[in-house]
Amino acid sequence: MKIEPISTPYDWLDRSLDSIHKANWYRSTQTISSKAGTIATIDGREMLMFASNNYLGLAGDRRLIDAAIAATEMYGTGSTGSRLVTGHLALHEELETAIADLKNTEDALVFSSGYLANLGAIAAIVGQRDLILGDEYNHSCLKKGGLLSGATAIDYQHLNLTDLTAKLQANRAKYRRCLITTDSVFSMDGDLATLREIMDLANQYDCMVLVDEAHGTGVFGDRGGGLTQALGIQQDLIQVGTLSKALGSLGGYVAGSAKLIDFLRNRAATWIYTTGLSPADTGAAIAAINIVKSENTLRQQLWQIVRFFKQGLQSLGIQAIAFDSPIIAIEMGDIAQTLKMATNLRENGIFAPAIRPPTVPTPRIRLTLMTSHTHEQIQYLMQCLQTW
Ligand SMILES: Cc1ncc(COP(=O)(O)O)c(C=O)c1O
Numbered sequence: 001m002k003i004e005p006i007s008t009p010y011d012w013l014d015r016s017l018d019s020i021h022k023a024n025w026y027r028s029t030q031t032i033s034s035k036a037g038t039i040a041t042i043d044g045r046e047m048l049m050f051a052s053n054n055y056l057g058l059a060g061d062r063r064l065i066d067a068a069i070a071a072t073e074m075y076g077t078g079s080t081g082s083r084l085v086t087g088h089l090a091l092h093e094e095l096e097t098a099i100a101d102l103k104n105t106e107d108a109l110v111f112s113s114g115y116l117a118n119l120g121a122i123a124a125i126v127g128q129r130d131l132i133l134g135d136e137y138n139h140s141c142l143k144k145g146g147l148l149s150g151a152t153a154i155d156y157q158h159l160n161l162t163d164l165t166a167k168l169q170a171n172r173a174k175y176r177r178c179l180i181t182t183d184s185v186f187s188m189d190g191d192l193a194t195l196r197e198i199m200d201l202a203n204q205y206d207c208m209v210l211v212d213e214a215h216g217t218g219v220f221g222d223r224g225g226g227l228t229q230a231l232g233i234q235q236d237l238i239q240v241g242t243l244s245k246a247l248g249s250l251g252g253y254v255a256g257s258a259k260l261i262d263f264l265r266n267r268a269a270t271w272i273y274t275t276g277l278s279p280a281d282t283g284a285a286i287a288a289i290n291i292v293k294s295e296n297t298l299r300q301q302l303w304q305i306v307r308f309f310k311q312g313l314q315s316l317g318i319q320a321i322a323f324d325s326p327i328i329a330i331e332m333g334d335i336a337q338t339l340k341m342a343t344n345l346r347e348n349g350i351f352a353p354a355i356r357p358p359t360v361p362t363p364r365i366r367l368t369l370m371t372s373h374t375h376e377q378i379q380y381l382m383q384c385l386q387t388w
Contacts, residue, residue, distance in 0.1 A: 024335045025358065030351075036060040036248070038372050042351055048377055050352040050367045055219055055326050056298045057372040058248030058291060064284040068249075071283025079276035084265075087276030095282050098289040099253050102217075102225050103239050107261035109254050110282070111271050114214050114242030115141040117252030119148055120270030121210065121240055122181070124263070126151040131175035133167055133207075135159065135182045137189060142181045142212060151179070158186075161197050168205045178207040184227035185215035188360045190320070190327030195227060199235055210238040215325060217292075218246025224292030224299065246292065249285040251277045302326055302371045305378065309369060312382045326369040329355070330385075331362055338363035341388060348384045 020026045034041040036059035040049045058064055071091055081087040092110055099108035111117035122145030126132060132146045136155040146153035154171065156164040164180070172178055180202055182193040195211060202209045213226035221229030224246070228239060236257055243251040254264060264271060277285075292298070310323040313330075321329040332338040335356045342354035342365060356363040367381070 024339065024356070038370055038374075038377060040351065045349075047346070047349050047351040048381065050350055050369070050373075050381060052368060052370065053215070053245035054248055055215075055246040055302055055368070055370055056248070056292065057370055058218075058246065058288045061248065061288075061291070063291065064248050064287045067283040067287035068280035071279040075279035077278065077280070079278055079282075081276065082272065082274060083276045084272060089276065089279065089282070091279055091282045091286070092276060095277075095286050095289075096253075098286055099255055102223065102289050102293060103255035104225060104229065105239065105255040106258040107256070109261050109264050109268070109271060110243075110277055110285075111252040111254070111268075112274055112277055113250065114212075114240065114244065114252035116270040116274070117240050117242075117254050118142050118210075118212060119145045120268035121238060121254045121264060122146055122179070123148040123269065124267040125149070125208065125210070125238070126177055126179050129176040131171055131178045133164060133171075133178065133180050135186075135193065137186050138181055138183055139187055139212060139214065142183070142210075146181070151175075158189075159191065159194065161194060161201065164198070165201060168201060168207070172205045172207070178205065179210055180207050181210045181212070183212045183214065185213075185219070185325045185327065187215055187327065188355055188364070188366060189322060189329050190325045190366075191322035192227060192324045195231055195233055199233060199237065202237075203235070208238060210240060213239055213241040215245060215327060217241045218288070219299065219302065219326060222296060224289075243281070243285040243288070247285055247288040249288055250281040251285060298371050302369065305369045305371065305373050308375060309367075309378050309382075312378065313385070316382060316386050318385060321364070328367045328369065329364045330367070331364045333363070335363045338365060341365055344388055345384055350381055350384055352381075 030042050032040050032042050036054050038049050040047055075089055079087040079089055095110055096108045118141035126149045128150040130151040132151045132153040134142055134155055135158055137158045154167055156167050180198055184193050216226035218224040220227045239255040241253055243249040306326055332341050338354040345352050352365050352367045355366045
């Protein structure tokens with residue numbers, strides 16, 4: 001007797017995974033078993049880390065570790081509830097005051113991640129009668145925030161102010177509120193938004209602006225306040241960011257006017273209906289902010305490393321998308337070739353993964369630099385790139 005294969009409602013998973021493999025889009029995790037730093041043990045092997053967002057090396061800094069331990073000793077491991085119920089600690093208030101000071105804003109609100117900060121803020125600020133104009137290369141959470149809000153979301157071409165202006169002209173009058181959204185430092189390209197010009201357009205067309213400083217905070221500005229601070233932008237705007245990159249902890253934030261923050265406390269679902277940030281993450285983030293505000297030398301060292309790498313790559317005739325930030329993306333041709341390059345680097349003890357569609361439109365090797373990289377480590381990386 002022939003037995004019919006039993007089908008289940010989950011069979012589509014095999015087919016989907018199959019298509020992901022066929023398109024070379026399949027991704028998997030690599031296990032790290034060492035402390036954050038320039039040398040990491042990945043899948044049991046020591047490698048040079050050129051992929052971390054730990055730009056200032058703070059994720060492994062003793063002062064952050066001690067602050068996390070002290071916060072845990074004082075408050076315990078969890079914050080036990082949502083912020084409006086039992087999860088609002090004095091430590092959260094301290095962190096929010098520190099962020100507002102770092103960003104030079106009236107107030108700030110801490111979320112469980114940068115992703116949730118963007119989702120919550122965008123979905124609260126605009127709705128079905130509104131328009132979002134966003135850079136096409138904005139991070140996933142800005143785009144998903146737009147979807148969640150129900151607003152009409154239109155992308156403008158990457159960094160293209162002419163396109164943004166044309167889209168404002170064609171659409172602005174049809175909507176109640178308009179929000180322009182942009183990353184300050186584009187996470188997969190490493191180039192920078194022209195924030196002053198965007199602010200001018202926003203004034204002209206009566207728009208709000210939301211800037212995601214995930215990769216700018218700690219890295220730009222005299223006190224590490226981000227690209228907004230480095231450019232001296234004073235106007236009212238909505239600054240979002242993460243505590244998980246240069247600040248070496250976990251969590252996200254929105255910084256802005258007291259009114260905006262008050263409104264978000266009442267309307268941002270990803271803040272209201274979730275547990276407050278853990279004491280350890282909160283304590284570490286406070287320590288990180290104190291360091292980035294006072295230790296400009298960390299940033300100076302980072303920029304020195306960026307310049308050294310830029311000069312080296314240029315002398316080898318290797319092009320990168322930009323050298324404006326510690327994120328250096330090198331386009332390699334097709335997906336298969338980019339994956340081969342990542343494998344080759346890996347065989348040589350360098351961890352710098354291939355980033356490919358659908359995350360980005362063109363495949364590339366994304367390298368990130370850290371304050372703690374040595375010239376020898378950078379030279380070794382260049383040697384491997386050159387050999388390839
Ligand atoms: C531009 C940008 N925004 C937001 C996020 C999300 O931040 P988090 O990791 O804190 O969720 C990231 C993280 O990769 C990012 O690159």
